[in-house]
Amino acid sequence: MLRALGILCLGLAGAFGLHLVVSNAVPPYPALIVNMCGISIILAISLNVINGLTGQFSLGHAGFMAIGAYVSAYFTTTLRYFDPDAARYISEAPLFDGLWGFPPALLAGGIAAALAGLIVGIPTLRLKGDYLAIATLGFGEIVSILLSNFRAVGGTKGLTSIPGYADTFWIYGSAATCLILTGFLQRSTFGRALIAVRENELAAEVMGINAARMKITAFVYGAFFAGVAGGLFGHLMLTISPANFGYMKSVEVVVMLVLGGLGSSTGAVVGALILTVLPEALRDVERQVELSGFRMALYALLLVVMMLFRPQGIFGQRELSLKLLRRLLPSRDKPGRQP
Amino acid sequence: MTSLLETRGLTMRFGGLTAVDDCNLGIREGELFGLIGPNGAGKTTVFNMLTGVYTPSQGSVSFAGRDLRGLGPVRVARLGVSRTFQNIRLFDELSVLENAMTGAHQHAHCRLFDSLLRTGRHHREEARQREIAYRLLAFLGLEDRAGLPARSLPYGHRRKLEIARALATQPRLLCLDEPAAGMNSGEKAELAGLIRRIRDELKVTVLLIEHDMRLVLGICERIQVLDYGKTIALGTPREVQQDRKVIEAYLGAEA
């Protein structure tokens, strides 16, 4: 356990180092991209637990992200200290602000998303493959419809003037935590049980592995981190609206996974990096050719070509073992899926 | 003598088709029991009902005095019934060792929280599962392949790994669904020895479904014969071999 805490601290220290570099030596626009990469990494790793390890197919990750984003932004923008003497909320005194207010707000976002994961996970247990994809897609759409109709969070306009608490440290600290914890999960009896459910659900059940419970666990775990990513996103972009968390966002995360290799956390990281940086690079191209939609079309083409010619993604189910990573987490060498 | 596993009037219908009709089984603790019958006799359906995969249309299943009906595979497994599959179902992307370890998952003494923070309980659990898995792999002669992915194993070894995984659940009753299918006679002989050792050394009761009459007659103490979902004979290998109805079922009515 001490070792585990040590690794987590190391991850946080790394995030802090990156924070120092980014905040002092990187101009704002590239810094924003770096931060977006961190958020994408969290999204991709957490979706990988659901879609990659457990073999479910969720297309609703943006829905969980939205819940996290709204709840945590609601905490930091709207909740105020209550003054019992004056019997009113003190508008100048936010309940969650600054260094001490942000982590609880993020956690609250994550927990709310995890609860949503539980609520989605249970009715969708009986669904497999395509049906599950459609149902989770439906969940994402319902979330955005509900948010659009909910005046307290700004309806279709969303929430604005969210404080910009999410800096590189918080983003990469969360990403490192997510990566490390997911690594621990993968290399435990629960990780094996998740994979067993993916590989052969009936055999897993006959071995006494409660497939339903494992699937829900995966949903809750993945949704929690998606919620955290949402919270970070809100406090990075300063405004959020239901349009940020549409179907396309969910698809984007799926593409990251497929590109990196479903089932591989490190693959998810690489996929997240490529698919966050590449569109930014393409944004200029898109402006030059003056065709809106060009970027997403290329994205889609990439996805289709990938499925046709290298369906296992860049890494397959293998984990990328950087030297450091290998020393810290003795990684199991897992060859890729059979074609 | 009381039975470890007992079924009364077990019946399974799929729509209009009755796959198993009024099947009564009584398997004693420590026994090596064979369930045989021609193709389509309903053997695998019986297995599926015993292990909670199907809920019987009618009848009861009791195991060590507990009613298993409608419990589902997970709870049946926890009570101590384990099985293999006719069409091998391994976790192909896990290693041989990890496959065997998944069998031990159900008795895990550690929670998700422990694994995420790598507490002492997590490490003890990993050690426990590894120990069980290695012991069983050694028992089945697979220990030198522990690190390979299950997918890469040759056919005979895949069968054995499935048995190891089933044994890792620490069952009182092991149900083997046509373990000899696709094996040559040498492999079959080895398998026969193995099944006997499972019963003798690990003290696990074995229920064997098999096509190969020689194997079943050679190792089982009692045999029950199914045909078209109905029990047509029950007895020692010698008795079953001489039963007229069994001969008819296997060789056709003219015999």
Added chain:
Amino acid sequence: MLPLLETSDLATRLLQQCANGVAKGSVYALVAVGYTRVYGVLQLINFAHSDVYMLGAYFSYYPAKWLGYMPEGAEKPKVPFYVLGLAFLFAVSACAATGMLIERLAYRPLRNASRLSALITAIGVSILLQNVGQMVFGADPKSFPRYMDQESVALGPIAVADTSLVIIVVAAAMVGALHLFVQRTRTGAAMRACSHDMRTAGLMGVNVNATVSLTFALGSAMAAVGGMLIAMDQPRLTPTMGLLAGLKAFVAAVLGGIGSIPGAALGGLLLGVAESMVGAWNTTYADAVAFVVLVVVLLVKPSGILGKSGREKV
């Protein structure tokens, strides 16, 4: 909230919503038959189907726009019926060709791959079509020229728009014709054989590739008709118009029982009516109806109203 009405008024209103719902549901039914047939044969949710529907709307819009004329003294162009006929033929054949092309290029190479690969590919094709559509047609909404006076026809106590009547009649005719084709013809029998067991059908001498192609062509043609009808009724064409409509149509197919054409028709109508009812109360929540229906159907009777249930062999 509904204002308090007298009973007869309420009944009339409900009936009116029903009629609107039937028109809406007819379009869902047209799109749903494509999903249901393709799913029946390939066990694949053809995500791109919703974009073929979008293409159908555009493919009928351009001929109508170019061939329409501006009547004297009128503010908007008018489209004569023969042009509508041409637009119909063009949209149907172009979409059928697109559907076949998608199958040939993207799905056929993956026919033996995992279903997940095929599903991801389908999503990719869908996004590709949407964005290529945006590049070619532009993101700004287009509106289909008027072709009718858009008057209401009184049917007893309720009034139905003439365009709605056109939708209902055309959709019923098309779906009915497709059902007869699948049930009564030799080619239809081949299609049914393929959805029952593709390999065995192949061994029995059915040309599987041709049959799957035809399935896509017919499904896409139906979607094209749906797209054109909706374009004529609610003239707001965007490249992403297929997304929500397609999802709802898929839900309709699941509701009716996947694989069944009458099921798709029934599911479409039920969903359309349910949506109209909810829409009378709150228009945005109407969009959520489909997903609630989906979850309920999948929990209560996953095989749908008219579907057959399957069981995994152990």
